[in-house]
Amino acid sequence: MAQFSEDEADxxxxxxxxxxxxxxxxxxxxxxxxxxTAAILLDGLDNQILGFAMPALMREWGLPRESFVxxxxxxxxxxxxxxxxxxxxxxxxxxRPTLISAVGLFGLTTAASALADNLPMxxxxxxxxxxxLGAALPNATALVSEFSPARRRSLSxxxxxxxxxxxxxxxxxxxAWLLPTYGWRVLFLTAGGLTLGVTAALIALLPESPxxxxxxxxxxxxxxxxxxxxxxxxxDHFTIDQPLIAAGGGGVRVLFRPPLLxxxxxxxxxxxxxxxxxxxxxxxxxxxxAALGYxxxxxxxxxxxxxxxxxVGALIGALLIDRFGPRWPVLAMAGLGTACAFAxxxxxTGGLHPTSFVVLGFAAAGVFxxxxxxxxxxxxxxxxxxxxxxxxxxxxxxxxxxxxxxGSGMGAVIVASGITTFFAVLGLSCLxxxxxxxxxxxxxxxx
Numbered sequence: 001m002a003q004f005s006e007d008e009a010d011x012x013x014x015x016x017x018x019x020x021x022x023x024x025x026x027x028x029x030x031x032x033x034x035x036x037t038a039a040i041l042l043d044g045l046d047n048q049i050l051g052f053a054m055p056a057l058m059r060e061w062g063l064p065r066e067s068f069v070x071x072x073x074x075x076x077x078x079x080x081x082x083x084x085x086x087x088x089x090x091x092x093x094x095x096r097p098t099l100i101s102a103v104g105l106f107g108l109t110t111a112a113s114a115l116a117d118n119l120p121m122x123x124x125x126x127x128x129x130x131x132x133l134g135a136a137l138p139n140a141t142a143l144v145s146e147f148s149p150a151r152r153r154s155l156s157x158x159x160x161x162x163x164x165x166x167x168x169x170x171x172x173x174x175x176a177w178l179l180p181t182y183g184w185r186v187l188f189l190t191a192g193g194l195t196l197g198v199t200a201a202l203i204a205l206l207p208e209s210p211x212x213x214x215x216x217x218x219x220x221x222x223x224x225x226x227x228x229x230x231x232x233x234x235x236d237h238f239t240i241d242q243p244l245i246a247a248g249g250g251g252v253r254v255l256f257r258p259p260l261l262x263x264x265x266x267x268x269x270x271x272x273x274x275x276x277x278x279x280x281x282x283x284x285x286x287x288x289x290a291a292l293g294y295x296x297x298x299x300x301x302x303x304x305x306x307x308x309x310x311x312v313g314a315l316i317g318a319l320l321i322d323r324f325g326p327r328w329p330v331l332a333m334a335g336l337g338t339a340c341a342f343a344x345x346x347x348x349t350g351g352l353h354p355t356s357f358v359v360l361g362f363a364a365a366g367v368f369x370x371x372x373x374x375x376x377x378x379x380x381x382x383x384x385x386x387x388x389x390x391x392x393x394x395x396x397x398x399x400x401x402x403x404x405x406x407g408s409g410m411g412a413v414i415v416a417s418g419i420t421t422f423f424a425v426l427g428l429s430c431l432x433x434x435x436x437x438x439x440x441x442x443x444x445x446x447x
Contacts, residue, residue, distance in 0.1 A: 012238050016214055017386070019232050021150035026231030032147045033156055035206050036140040037163045039103050042195040043136050044167020044307075045174075046110045046129060049191050050075075051283040052175035052300055053184040055290045060184070063119065065287050065412050071123045072283050072408040075130040080401035082134025087394020088252070090139040095146075095390060096208040099139040104199040105132035111192025114185040134401070137164075138394035145381040145389060146209040147230065154326055154378040158318035161374040165310035165366075168282065172304020175286075176297050211386045214240060254388060255395055263383045263440050264396060267376070270436035271400025274373040276407035277429035280422070281306050281362075281369070284411035288422055289358065291415055298355050302362045306370060309363035313371020318378075326379040327437065333375065334434030337368025338427045345423030369426050372433055379440065403429075 054068055082102075090098045109129040116122035141157055148156040171191070178187045210230075213223035227234060255264045285306060286299035294302070313333065320329035344361040377393070384392030407425075414422055 012235050014234065014238050014240055016210060016227065016240050019227075019234075020146075020148075020210065020230070023149050023230070023232050025149050025152045025156075028229045028231060029147045029149075031205075032207065033144055033160060035202060036099075036144045037160045038198045039099060039136060039202060040140050040160055041163035041167040041170070042103065042107070042191075042198050043133055043140075044164035045171045045191050046106050046167075046195060047079075047133050047164075048168045048171050048282045048303075048307075049110065049188065050126060051286060052171050052303065053179070053187055054283070055286055055296055055299055056179050056184045057122075058287075061119065065291075065415070067119060069409060069412055071119065071126060072411070073405050074123070075126050076279065076401055076405045076408055078127050079130040079134035079404070080398045082131040083138060083394045083398035083401065084134075085131075085394075086135025087138040087391040087398075089135070090142060090390035090394070091388060094208050094212050095139045095143045096202075096206055096212075099136055099143065100199060100202045100206065102132040102136035102139070103195060103202060105129075106136070107192050107195030107199055109192075110195060111189055114188040114192070134398070138390045138397060141377050141381055141393055142390035143206075143209050146211045146386060152322075154382065155318050155322040157378045157381050158314060158321055158374055161377045162311055162314045162318070165307045165314060165370050165374060168307030168370075169304050169311065172300050172307060175300040176304065179296055179300065211389075252391060252395060255384075255392055260384070260392075264392070266436050266439040266441075267380050267383060267396040268399035270376050270379075270433050270440075271397055272403035272406075273429040273432040273436065274369075274376055274403070275400050276403030277369045277426045278373050278407075279404040280407035280411055280414065280425060281365075283408045284415055284422075285362065287411070288415045288419065292419065293352055294358065298358060301355065302358050305359040305363040306366035309366025310370025310374065312363075313367035314374035316367075317371050317375040321375065321378050326375065326382065327440070330372065330375050330379060330437050331434050333368055333372050334430045334437065337365075337372060337430030338434075340368050341365050341423045341427030341430060345420040345427070348419050348423070365423065365426055368430055372430065376433070376437075379437065383440065 050072065054065070057063070057068075058065060086098055086102060106129045109125045109132070113122055113125040113129070116125060140160065144156050144160045145153055174190060175187060178190065207226050208222070210223055210226050213219050213226065224234075254260060281303060285303040289299040289302045290296070317329050317333060344365050348357065348361045380393050380396060381389060414425060
């Protein structure tokens with residue numbers, strides 16, 4: 001174990017950031033990726049669970065779909081606050097404790113939602129859940145980014161963000177299985193129990209980010225253990241060059257001053273339109289299909305197919321990002337997604353269609369709409385310095401959640417307008433993402 005004395009002038013100095021960026025992608029670093037991916041998967045599942053359960057809740061409680069709009073919209077506003085708070089806490093208190101606390105809270109409150117006997121009780125549980133859901137994501141993505149070498153950073157973030165889509169796919173499969181036979185309460189209990197299991201694994205196994213530890217002198221021994229476990233080639237005794245703090249300090253004001261101002265606005269806009277389209281499907285996709293006359297199983301399968309398509313799209317995007325960087329793959333997916341969404345809207349119009357048509361249509365839209373949302377995180381983590389990375393992602397995601405509020409708030413009106421309008425909104429969202437990404441000017445790796 002290295003000893004850090006007061007006089008370190010004679011010790012070899014290492015540049016920790018350079019060693020991580022240029023080092024190999026070790027088994028330990030991949031293990032961190034797996035843990036964060038598990039947390040993000042449950043974030044995706046618990047985030048979308050109300051959308052899956054809504055048709056069953058409407059029937060049991062005798063409520064129209066419009067009754068759920070305030071719950072969905074308020075939850076998204078609280079999630080937006082959670083993203084900002086979570087990013088701020090992650091850069092100060094640490095990624096690890098903030099992520100673990102957030103995952104544990106939304107696990108407990110999701111399970112507690114099963115005890116609700118009316119909409120206000122359910123809303124109270126969901127508000128706490130959404131606050132924690134918002135706080136988890138920026139810290140998970142920051143951890144993944146900061147444990148990954150530069151040449152694999154975009155790919156690692158894309159893989160981890162696939163879990164949001166996979167969580168929705170798992171939620172669709174669980175809903176199709178549990179809702180018709182066991183009801184919505186068992187669905188909430190199952191999701192909450194799975195999340196608490198992942199929380200226990202995070203407590204036992206997840207390390208703190210070395211980019212946080214390097215600024216905590218009293219945790220130098222812990223930092224060395226993490227660096228050696230990551231497979232870095234270190235001497236027996238050494239001192240570490242302190243990474244520079246971003247110009248202007250580490251506060252949120254840095255994001256709204258040059259050189260980051262334009263990128264902050266453009267990325268916020270990209271997240272806004274991505275979240276608008278995705279949350280429209282998450283919260284209103286099953287209800288849209290139920291309103292057209294499809295049963296609960298088909299409604300759940302349609303939303304699940306959207307998430308499955310998102311996994312395919314994000315995998316394709318991750319491979320393209322690894323080869324070309326984030327910018328051009330995002331632009332290509334946005335253009336293709338616009339055309340695809342309008343085509344699917346036309347394909348599913350004109351009455352009921354076979355289940356295979358519904359699944360295919362929603363999966364095709366998910367390839368681009370949901371896949372794009374995953375890819376945007378790779379763009380975002382490369383746009384902000386490490387010292388304000390969680391806060392940068394958290395703030396742009398928080399501002400972008402206005403789109404989630406809009407998509408969810410307008411959902412009832414869009415559903416009433418029909419399936420063609422529903423998919424037209426998705427197409428226009430893809431187009432707007434492309435325009436916003438074109439305005440991002442900060443150099444990103446490989447772009």
